Structures are given as structure tokens and as C-alpha cells.
Amino acid sequence: MTSFARWLALLVLCLAALPGWALAQSASQPLTVHFFDVGQGDAALVISPTGKTVLIDGGPPEARAHLEKRLRELVQGPLDLVILTHPHLDHLGGLSNVLRTVGARRFMDPGFDHPSEAYRDLLNVVGDEVGQVMTPVPNPQEPRTLLSIGLGDGAALTVLWPRVPEDPFLTGTRSDPNSNSIVAKLTYGKTAFLFTGDAEPDTEATLLRKDIDFTSTVLKVAHHGGRHSSTAAFLAAVKPQAAVISVGAKNDYGHPTSEVLGRLRAEKAEVFRTDLDGEVVATSDGTAVAVRAEKRGGPSLLVAGEVKPGPVAQGPITRGTRKTSAPRGRSASSTDSESDTPQRATGEPRYFSLKGSKVFHKESCKTLKRSKSNRTEYASRAEAMRERRPAEDCHP
Ligand SMILES: [Zn+2]
Ligand SMILES: [Zn+2]
Incomplete structure (x- = not known):
């Protein structure tokens, strides 16, 4: 035994003697998701059991400093992945700053074009600061499989939508940028989190036609609790036990709506709202999720994971990351030459x-x-x- 190995063994023994260690040991390290309090917008940080970090959305511009502060407190080195669910300002407002100050190894967005100056500027920063840019385009060799990104110790983030060119982007909807939001399921043991961006009813209906297991312990509620999204059929498929609404206090949109709060209540999901509860932190040990909120007293809400083991969708979901993908505005057939x-x-x-x-x-x-x-x-x-x-x- 080397002296290092001996030291490590000793350390493990010491840790094992600490109360609480046995609990965490069941599924090694926990997976944590921070739903930041960024006002009217979305920003959530995933920290995987092996310390991989994924930022999903970057809040509105007003929350830029707060987001940077929280990331500096929680993340060492550049983020492993930044996902922009869709190119609206309340989701991308703080991202350029994050990419410049914290940094990111990879950037993914739906690849849905949006003619806003803020989005153009962000893409320029992405071009300068990020090594790998990707969209969740299906692998031409395995077009039925979903893009799944391993985060270590069995934790994985699987992108359920969009699926261009396998399925074209949704058009003619209430909001096409919203409808083509990246929807992703983060799984760890028997627990799962569903991130929906600002998905619209069209997105939900499209997804429900697919052979996908939507069951999730925690749901990031679509579109800040806007009344069109989070349809009863979709919530029935997701069966969330806790629901997080990322929303600004006294926002101009009336979010979250009483309709969505009612539908979540009907599903018996415990609702957390960043406008009332502050930052919401959910920690999974692979068997249950503990949810606590910055401004809520009392113990954490503990919910047991009931997600069946196995893939989120049919077929192997093992595609790795790719350097390039479908260029915006091009037809689906033009995407095969990905690295040529x-x-x-x-x-x-x-x-x-x-x-x-x-x-x-x-x-x-x-x-x-x-x-x-x-x-x-x-x-x-x-x-x-x-x-x-x-x-x-x-x-x-
Ligand atoms: Zn939004
Ligand atoms: Zn939006």
C-alpha cells in the first residue's frame, strides 16, 4: 500500500465515522440542483455526483451579478456545459457574462434562429469563449436515440426535445422560440428532474406522442407558470412530487397563473416559487430528493424517487457530444456533413x-x-x- 493509499483509507474511515455518511454512501455523492432566484427568468445549476457542472439558462440581464456571484460560490473552474433552452432574454441575459467570467467547456442551444441583438451578441461570445458548440441533433446512425450526456456515477442528462432534423422544429405556435425550448431529463438512480424551459402546449403534445418515460421527481415548471403550458395531460405523465417555478415577484405577466397552480395541486406536487421562496435547492442521493428553499423555514421536503431504472426512451441513448450540427435555417437534409x-x-x-x-x-x-x-x-x-x-x- 502506498502512503497515499494508506492516507486515503484512513480518510475514508474517518469520514465513515461521521454521522450522515452512511446516508450519502448509499449512492456515493449527491446530485444537487440549484434553482437560482434570478427574478423573472430561469437559471439552474446542476452539480453531478462527480462534480460535473451544467448551467441551464442564465436568467434576465438584471440578475447578471447575482448569477455570477452564486456560480463563483459553487463552481470551481469553467462550467462543463451551458445550456440555453431558447433564445429569449429572460433565459440568456446573464450568459455572456458567465461565459467571460466563469467560463464553459461546452455550449448547447436548440439551434432555433432568433433575430434578437442579445442572442447575436451571445453567439459571438460563445464563438470566442467556448470550445465546443452543439445542438441536440440526433446521430444519423442512430436517429431514434436521444442525446444523453453522462455526468458521472450514473447521472445523465437526456435531451427530449428538440430533435431536428429527425423531427422538424415546431412552427406556427403561440411562440416558436418557446415551443422549441430544450426539454431535458436529468436522471440519477430512482430520481429525476425535468427541465422544460418555456415549453408550450405544442411541445408537450409532441413529446407525449413519443415513447418516453417522463416520470420525474422534480419538475421545473414550463414558462414561469404561464397558463398555456403544463397541461393536465403532460403533468399526469410527469407525475412530479415537487415543482419549481422560476418567477419574478409582481411580474408583468401574472406568472405563475392560478390555472397552473391548480393543475399542479391536482397532481399533488409541492410547489416551490423563487419569488416567494428564494433560491430552491434540491439534493438527490439516488433514492430520494430533499428540497429546501432559502426563505422557507422548517425541514426540507423529502420525496422518494419513483423513477423506473432504465433508459428514458427506447433504444440506447449513448451518443456523445459533437462539434457541429444542423446549421440554422438549412433544410434537414443538409446536416449529414457535420464535420466535413x-x-x-x-x-x-x-x-x-x-x-x-x-x-x-x-x-x-x-x-x-x-x-x-x-x-x-x-x-x-x-x-x-x-x-x-x-x-x-x-x-x-
Ligand atoms: Zn422565459
Ligand atoms: Zn421564452
Whole structure:
């Protein structure tokens, strides 16, 4: 036994002697989700049992400083993944700042185009600061499987929606950006969390037609408790025991609505609201979830996990991450060439940079395609190298 191993064994013995250790030991380390109090908007941080961090949405611009403060308190090093559920300001307002100050290894959004300046600016920051940019596009080899991201110790985040090009984006809905929100299920042992962004009834109806196990211990309620979302049929499928509504006090939208609160009550879900309860923290040991709220006294709510083990949907859900995916606004059939560089007629690849950015991209790069900023073309890679560094998303 090396001295390090001996030291480790001793440490484990010491920890084992502490009260509470036996509880945590059942499923190794806990998985924690912080639903931050960011006012009218969404921002939640997942910390996996092995310490992997995923930020889902970045709140409204007003909460930028608060979000950065909380992340600095909870996260060491860059975030492993930042997910923007959809390109609305109350979900992306603090993200550029987070990417610059805390940093992120990967960024994922639905890939649904949105012509707002805030979203354009964010994509430029993503291009500069994030190594890998992705959308939850199905693997062409396994089109029926869902993108699932392993977070260590059996915890996984599976993206249920969107599924472009396998299923086209929803259009002609109350709000297409909302309807194409990333919906993801985080599973750990018998417990699960469902993140819904601002999903609309169309999203819920589309999902309900699929062979997916929606059962979740904790539901992040869609669209801040807006009355159209969280339909009775969807809630019946999710069967949440606790529901978190991320919402601002006295907001202009009347969120959360009495209709949704009533439907959650009918499902017997205990409701937590960031406007009344402050930050809500849910901790899972793989068998049960303890939910506590910053401004609520008394003990944590403890709910047993009743999620069946096994995959969230049929088929293996093991696709890893990819560097590029469906470019915005292109037809579904154009997405197979994911990592190929389209060649110019002359056979020479083309290189571009975006205004204000320190990096250059391949012509096929998704970041480039997403951005409407002015671009500069270089005569050759060598010329590009003289002025910029290669982007980490497309490795030109
Ligand atoms: Zn929203
Ligand atoms: Zn929205």
C-alpha cells in the first residue's frame, strides 16, 4: 500500500465515522440542483455526483451579478456545459457574462434562429469563449436515440426535445422560440428532474406522442407558470412530487397563473416559487430528493424517487457530444456533413472571422453560420493565422 493509499483509507474511515455518511454512501455523492432566484427568468445549476457542472439558462440581464456571484460560490473552474433552452432574454441575459467570467467547456442551444441583438451578441461570445458548440441533433446512425450526456456515477442528462432534423422544429405556435425550448431529463438512480424551459402546449403534445418515460421527481415548471403550458395531460405523465417555478415577484405577466397552480395541486406536487421562496435547492442521493428553499423555514421536503431504472426512451441513448450540427435555417437534409469542410470550387477551404472576434472559423462552422455579424474572409489559412487564432469549435 502506498502512503497515499494508506492516507486515503484512513480518510475514508474517518469520514465513515461521521454521522450522515452512511446516508450519502448509499449512492456515493449527491446530485444537487440549484434553482437560482434570478427574478423573472430561469437559471439552474446542476452539480453531478462527480462534480460535473451544467448551467441551464442564465436568467434576465438584471440578475447578471447575482448569477455570477452564486456560480463563483459553487463552481470551481469553467462550467462543463451551458445550456440555453431558447433564445429569449429572460433565459440568456446573464450568459455572456458567465461565459467571460466563469467560463464553459461546452455550449448547447436548440439551434432555433432568433433575430434578437442579445442572442447575436451571445453567439459571438460563445464563438470566442467556448470550445465546443452543439445542438441536440440526433446521430444519423442512430436517429431514434436521444442525446444523453453522462455526468458521472450514473447521472445523465437526456435531451427530449428538440430533435431536428429527425423531427422538424415546431412552427406556427403561440411562440416558436418557446415551443422549441430544450426539454431535458436529468436522471440519477430512482430520481429525476425535468427541465422544460418555456415549453408550450405544442411541445408537450409532441413529446407525449413519443415513447418516453417522463416520470420525474422534480419538475421545473414550463414558462414561469404561464397558463398555456403544463397541461393536465403532460403533468399526469410527469407525475412530479415537487415543482419549481422560476418567477419574478409582481411580474408583468401574472406568472405563475392560478390555472397552473391548480393543475399542479391536482397532481399533488409541492410547489416551490423563487419569488416567494428564494433560491430552491434540491439534493438527490439516488433514492430520494430533499428540497429546501432559502426563505422557507422548517425541514426540507423529502420525496422518494419513483423513477423506473432504465433508459428514458427506447433504444440506447449513448451518443456523445459533437462539434457541429444542423446549421440554422438549412433544410434537414443538409446536416449529414457535420464535420466535413465544404470545399470551394477550386478545392480550397475558406476561412472567416467575425467582427470583434479573436478567432477564425471554417466556412462550415456553425458559430459562423449562426452569426449575422460582419465577416472577413482570408485568402488562406496562413493569412488567417497571422491575425487570429483557430476557433476551438471547428478547428480550422
Ligand atoms: Zn422565459
Ligand atoms: Zn421564452
